[in-house]
Amino acid sequence: MNTSNLRCLAMAALLLPALAYAELPGTDLAFEAKDGQLSGTLFLPEGEGPFPAVVFLAGSGDESYRTGWEGERRSWFWPQLQEWFDEQGYAVYVFDKPGVGRSEGDWRKEDFVDRADNAIAAVRALSGRTELDPARIGLLGHSQGGWIAVSAAADHPDEVAFVISLAGPAIGVRQQIIEDTENRWRCEERRLLGLRRAGLAGSLSLIGTAGRIMPAGYLSGIVRYDPADDLARLQQPMLALFAGNDIMVMPETNIPPLQKHFGKASGNDGLVIETIEGLDHFFRHGAFCLDGGRPQGFAPEFWEALAAPAFWQQLSPEAQ
Template identity: 25%
Template structure:
């Protein structure tokens, strides 16, 4: 407990000195309303498979009907998620499938993928690491560069939570046009120590065998199993450092009720403090799941705001 409090205090002290990021919340709310008011066009979806060595990454490519070589957004899901993401109450869609449909209905294609070990992709969940997800995302980006039904010069990236960490690394390593991070993991070791308990994480890191399978309890009561390698890898990824190597437009959207990636909005601001380029911060009174358990309103707002940002509105 003392270690967790010390780390939290250190994080707060570090962000206290940051220049405050430009808050574009009101501007993007207005732009999002304009986006959602546009007539919605039809779209078509197809299942795709992307090879990465012996692995197979499964994704859904969503294309606006009748659009010739549209821009495309690479959507990267979060921890324990899959490409459609968390089901939204009152709909038959997940957070990312609904986002993809909102984008496509207004002219933007998207590719949402299952990271290896998740969803329909090959591999075992217990072998997952942030580094493996970064490699998956880079493979998906490179696949998009070869496609003739989208504009390979206009690839954007959007990631949620751990997918936001991955998106920051993709932006550092590939020529993405814009990067949008939804509640992104900013300090993986701290975030997972807070999320899963510092004692459990420290015990897993101390394991002498990186292939040891460790059962952990998730905050909502479920359990999952990951190898010690996952926990040991948390100290070797740094999305905030990665974003410092990206100078394109950056949007970070965070919720003040987020109890998973905390403290907010400071965790989100840390990305902007180290990013040198056009940027904005959108702060909403929402949780880490964007109120998906109560309905689609917040997700729709975030999807439309992200589209407006991508379009430069």
């Protein structure tokens, strides 16, 4: 190896730590939760406040939102959402679960009540900031985060202004896991059938999916949750987006109970539902079964659905 190559390698080694720990745009903002301090980032749009704001709530798992801005897996999801809200004049706050990233605690020891409490603690941390309008702070949850957004908003109608659910289930946890697992089994059987025809099936074996979804101990603490009561008590406007090829949260089994229970106790009629055909659980173009590569970004149809006028008109100052 020549001297020039050695110099290049040395420079790369020096740059790696800087790249790995690059600071996110926005402002670091931590808040106190029940079991310790949770770490997050606040993004403000250009202009003068006070701004409306939305708190992002992640789904299952232990991936830090920070990986989105540091170029790792799913690097597009939260950053692209944040950019869209920025263009609409909304501040965005996103934080890590306990034990993830820089947050203290252990999310695996929490149930949905704890997660909802964390979401409200985040809302309260934002409410005290002069750049933000405390009367216009809402929650956006993806997947499992949709359950959390509904639960938190139902219990705190005076603190949460709106709810956005992206592929969030309207059925109970037990039923959702069963449906997800059955769907993956069907897709696996379909793949195995094709491989048998090619004479290759002998080298493969089925892999159980239940353990992949979430740790068994954590599962026991949330499996009894059903959102029916929370949906019935919800007083805020809600936008619910579903994807036609979602293997985890199927529109055909989630929209009917959502329509049945929403506002049943509160009299709320502010529900807007959009189903986007041909998209997967992350609102990308893709088949129902998880085979083949997927685009690393939201489909254009997703942005059209997210901008649903029937929902956002309810949040305009004139409608308040």
